[in-house]
Structures are given as C-alpha cells and as structure tokens.
Amino acid sequence: MVQRLVLRLGCGPASVDVCGKHTGPQDNNNTSTPSTPIARLRHRRRSSEAVGEASKENGGRLLVNDQNKYKSMWIRAQSTIWMIGSFALVVYMGHLYITAMVVVIQIYMAKELFNLLRKANEDRQLPGFRLLNWHFFFTAMLFVYGRILSQRLYNTVTSGKFLFQLVSNLIKYHMVICYSLYISGFMWFILTLKKKMYKYQFGQYAWTHMILIVVFTQSSFTVANIFEGIFWFLLPATLIVINDIFAYICGFFFGKTPLIKLSPKKTWEGFIGASVTTMISAFVLANIMGRFQWLTCPRKDLSTGWLQCDPGPLFKPEYYTLPEWFPHWFPWKEISILPVQWHALCLGLFASIIAPFGGFFASGFKRAFKIKDFGDSIPGHGGITDRMDCQMVMAVFAYIYHQSFVVPESVSVDMLMEQIMGSLPFEQQYALYTRLGEMIQRRVTGHS
Template sequence: MSSLQRNHSGKIRHRRHSTEAAPDVNGSVKPSLLVNDQNKYKTMLVRARSSLWMLLGFSLVIYMGHLYICALVVGIQIIMARELFTLRKQAYEDKKLPGFRILIWYFFFTAMLFAYGRFISRQLVNTVTSDKLYYKVVGGLVKYQMVICYFLYIAGFMWFILTLKKRTYKYQFGQYAWTHMILLLVFAQSSFTVANIFEGIFWFLLPASLIAINDVAAYFFGFFFGRTPLIKLSPKKTWEGFIGASFATIISAFVLADILGRFQWLTCPRKDLSTGWLHCDPGLPFKPKSYPLPGWFPWKEWSVMPIQWHALALGLFASIIAPFGGFFASGLKRAFKIKDFGDSIPGHGGFTDRMDCQMMMAVFAYIYHQSFVTSQGFSVELILDQIINHLTDEEQHDLHFQLGKILRGRQEELLLLLE
C-alpha cells in the first residue's frame, strides 16, 4: 500500500510506515514488534503528555460533579459523531444536496432527546417540584416523551424522502444507513454513560478507569514484552500485552473499588439536576464485611466491601470483552483506509479512537448494576415516582382513599385480636 493516501476531503494524508516489522535477509517481512526505532519512543512521549493533560482535565470535571460530567459526555458524543459522519462525507455530492447535513444532525439530536429523556426523566421532574406550572409542563413532557420523539423521527423520515434527488439516491440512502449505524453502535451505547452517572459517579468512574488502565497496561506490556501478534485487525496488539493488561486490570478493579467506594460524593445517586454535594447511606454494597483469616496470618480478619467482588466482574469484562470494541474500530478504519478517526488528541488520534471500548463498557456497567447490585423489588421512591408522573390528580386521590381504607381495616382486625 502506498505511503500516501487521499482522504475523503481530497487532501493527501501521509500514512506512516509501521515500525513493527523488519525484512529479513531474503526480503520477507516477519513480525518483530520491538524494532529499535526512535520514532516509537517519541510517539510514547507524545501519548504520555496527552494522557497527562486528559487525566488532569478529567479529574477536574469529576470534582465539579454530575452535570459537568454529563456535559463532557455529550460534548464527546458530538465530536465522535462529527468524526464518523465525516468518514463517508463527499463534498461533491453534498453540494448537490443543500441542507442534507442538517438532516443528519437532526436525527442525531432526536436520538439524544429520546435517550436522555428516558434516563434523566426522574431527576428532571424532581428539579421542578417547587413550581406547580413547571412541574405540570415537565411532567407532561416526560409522560409523552416517547410519542414526541417518535413523531420527531417521523418528521425527519419524511424530510429525508422529500429531499431524494435523481442521480444521488445511492449516496443519500448510504448516508441514511450510515447515520443510523452511528446512532445504534455509538450513541445508543455511549448514552448509557449518563444513566451510570446519575446512579452514582462510582458507576461511571470505575468502568471508565478500568478501560483506561487496560489500554495503558496493554500498551506498556506490549511495548516492552510484546512478541506474539494477537489479531490481524490490530497489528500492534500482542498476546503479552493482552494477558499482562488483563491481570493489571482485574487487580486494579479490586483496589480501585475499595478506594472509590469510601467517598459518598462518588457512591450516592443524584436524584435531581442540582450541583450540591451529596450525603447518603452508602448502602450494603459499600459497607465493609469482615472475613476471618487462618491463625498463621498476622491479622485476625480481612475487611472487604461487597462492591469489590462486583468490581472483579467489571474488571474481567474490561480486560477480555471490551477490547473487541477496539478491534471493531480497527476493522472500520481498515475498511476506510485511514490511520485514525481524527487528530483531536496528539498521539492518540480522535475521540472515537479513545472511546471505542468505553461504549461497550458503559452498557455492561449499566446492565450489571441493574441486574446484580440494585434491589430487584419496588422501592417506595420508585412507587411514588410512578404515582406522581403517571396518575392524574383524581386517580391519586382515589389511591389515597383506597390505601386509607385498607389501613383502617387492618387496624380494626388488630384491635379485635387484642380483645
């Protein structure tokens, strides 16, 4: 393949020659993942600097709280969508279709309204309870949110049909399919991140940190010990890096869960859209349990939070399953013959290059939390939420009357038993 490639915008883009393989005396190329090339040390330094700046910025946003983290996630999603929309963009065809780019973004923001409306409806209602007018308006929007989003999508669908032009059908339908693939594989998955944030920053921070740890550990284990290629889609990935990163990620999951689980600011769920500090009962998963140790140990017991055992499951997923999100992204880049999705982050590529595994991890963390950590019964808070948001005033009064009747009947039965 030529070292010069022409990208979608018509500009010549230089594709760096790989330093991972060197020809032998016969001229054939054999895998040698540790070629003594100064370029890879320069690349490592650039990546390290970028990673440090990202870590500092990320830490600041975490300190600022839930809403700022959500704003960061939304911003990253928009940048990722722009990077992916640009892959199949053809300037010549777009000139024939004025306003077609607006339609694509219309679908994106409609999907955003649907997903976030489903995830933060309870927090939104709780925020406006002090004003009756706002409460009724927001409550109505929440109640009919699915219908509103459906008709917004139908409007976009009709818009798309009305914009179809002869000689551009193939391009337009290709863009339509590409847009929906992005919404399904990128936005639908990454939107679960916001749901995790409101369940407690812990459920956002731990999974995201495990992916970062796995990525960094795989890079360094592969950099210093890598010899055996892992998968053809990602030539830089090695079995040594994969295995070393797996152990590092699982151990880190157990330790990090213990550290992060001690802060209520991270473990408490956010029930509204305010920005104040949180205080709550941490719940059983974050309360240490003591396990007796054999007599020959210097300690009599070992104290472990139950959440640390749950963290091991997250660590296993982050080290074994989540990397396949990166392999998928690598295959996609090979299909389009590009090195990176963008150049927003020096040494790393675009935001899509950094978030490919995070999306799968966010979905798993949400499903795992709902399935194995959250109480499976109906809580009083959940029942009240359903009553307030889905029953009319008359139905609520009727429910109050019926509950009072049931309670009075039980009191009469109790009095008869006492007599």
C-alpha cells in the same frame, strides 16, 4: 541546465551522472549513500517503499521494534495525563457535569463517523444534507435523554406552578414531540432526493441511522450508570483506561508475540500484563471509591449539591480475621473488604478479556475504510471514537450487570419511599397507604 540533463538521462544502465562517472547497475551488496542529490532522492524513495512493503507483509511493526517509539510514547503520555486530569475534574463536579461530558463526547463521535462516508463532490451538489444528519442526531438525543432524565427533571422542578406545568406537559408529550421531529426529518430527506444521487443519499441515510444506534445505545446505558451512582460509571471507565495504558506499556517494553492480525501492534505480552493489572486495580479501586458517598449515592434529580445517603450493604465493610501465622510476617490481624469488591472483580475480568474486542472491532472497521484513525483530535491517540471503542462495550455490560446482580441487593425501604413520594401524586399515595394498611391488617389477623 545540468539538472535538466540529469533528469532526462535518469539512472539507466548506460546513463552518465554530472561528474562523468558511469552509473551502471550497482552491486546488490553496496549500501553506500549515492553522491548526487537526484540519486539520493531516488534512494530514499526506494528505501521507504521497501520498508512499506515489509510492514505490509508483516502486518505492521511491533512497538518494541519501532525506532520512534519513545517519541510516540511521550506524545501519547502527555495526552493521557491531560485527559485523566480533565476527567477527574469533571467527576468531582458531579453527575450533571459528567452527563454533559458524555453529550460532548457523543457530538465528537458523531462528527467523526459522519465524515467517514462524506464525499465532497456529492455534498456540494446537496446543500443542507449535512444539516439533515444533525437533525436526526439531536432528535435521537432528545428521545434518549428525555426517557432517561424525565423523572429526575420532574423531581427537580419543585417550585413555580407555571414551570412545573410546562415540564409536566413536556414529559407527557415527549414521545409525540420526538416522533414529530423525526417524521419531519424523514419528509425533508424525501424532498431532497436528487436524480443521479439516489444511491449516495440513501447510503448516507442508512449510515446516519447506524451511527445513532451505535452512539446512543451505549450512551443511554452510560448515563443510567451515572445516576445510579458515579461509582458504577467511574469504576468501569477507569478499568478500561488502566487496561489500555498497561497493554500499551507491557507491549512497549516486552511485546514480541502478535495477538491478532486486525491490530498488528497488539501483543500477547501486553494483553496478559494488562489483564493482571486490571484485575488487581479493580479490587483495590473498588475499596477506595466505595468509601466516598459522593461516588456511591444515586442522584434522584438534576441538582448539583452534595449528596448524603445510606451507602447500603454493598458499601459497608466486612472484617475477615487473618490466619495466625500472618501477623508474624505482616502488621495486620484482620482486613476489611467491601462486598462490592467481589463485583468489581467481575467488571475487571470483563474489562480485561471481553472489552478489548471492541477495539479489535474498531480496528477491523478502520481497515475496511483504509484509515488509520477515526480522527486526529487527541494527539497520539487519534480521534474521540478511537478512545471510546472499548468504553462502549464496557458501559453496556456495567449497566446490565448492575441491574441483574446488584440492584436486588440494594433495594431498601428508604429507596422505595423516595420513589413513591417522588413519582406518585398525593391521591395515589393515599390509596397505596390505605391498601397497604388493609393487606397488613389481614395478614396480622390471619396469623393471630
């Protein structure tokens, strides 16, 4: 009864609390905790609202000023250690397993992005509409991976005439199969159009295709990097992880100057500290990774066996003599540097300066949809998409850089012979042999 009376009376200027004390306007300088439960509850609400308004005005709270930063850091550290350990295990297992990991990541990313514009009421009126989204997703997956892995699948199937013929036909009619699946999904979409739901359905249709472009564009480059040599996948991905970790650590302890309004917790101190650390790590890690053939050899098929190959000039050490004064202070007279380390510096520079803008883009995107994270599958980090924003930008750059500046230096007679023997039938190999012999004979005759 007393509680009902208190709730009815409230805390107005002329109200009386349960103890009979006058509860008129309090002095603004009085910061003592209210005595009654109802007053304490309202006091907490006013405090939380004030903190919320302050954080909105300031654009967010820096980690260095966050009261719960150590708890957040511990949760984030546990998740990071788990992810790094799992990632290292998959890398050790080889190219095919890394590709499978990329596929799983794609599925989780698509799920998180599909859910952004999902409305429960509309979905209940459109049974099977979610299934249509996944139909387009797996059609796009078949198209992308079919184009990337078709030659390697052809090289893998070496025994069994029936299986070889089946794979050959699948590769030959790959485009027809993919188009048939897509056009069936297109017709399915048209047949499911429902009155008063057109706008929502066409919005979902466009959103689905945007997701496919974002997810599969970067993944196609990622898988191509993997089969060019795990090195060209592992180093860029590791640099992004290092940049993210040290941006967090430097901002955690030293961050005072906000970097960009889209990401209020990002600071200049974290950005600069992470950039320096990433550049150093790129140079050092390239030297370490470049000495393992398991990481540097390209995979020409879909097998999982151990690899051995000629590492090529990029992964053969070059020795540089140090100045005469250097051995007086340090126990080295010369150092060995792999040529690929100079390329690693370019990757490190991009990972430090340009790739973080992928994260800024994702932050702006989340603000547009008024969400904190894309998902909650990784404690302390958000969703899978939250971890892949910078990786997507980096994967595309790594592939373009490799094809533009590295591949011309890595072409060898052995690599050309492997391509000829693996992709041309015997008749074309013999024709190539004959024509090449005639060309060489004419050149020798002309010089003589």
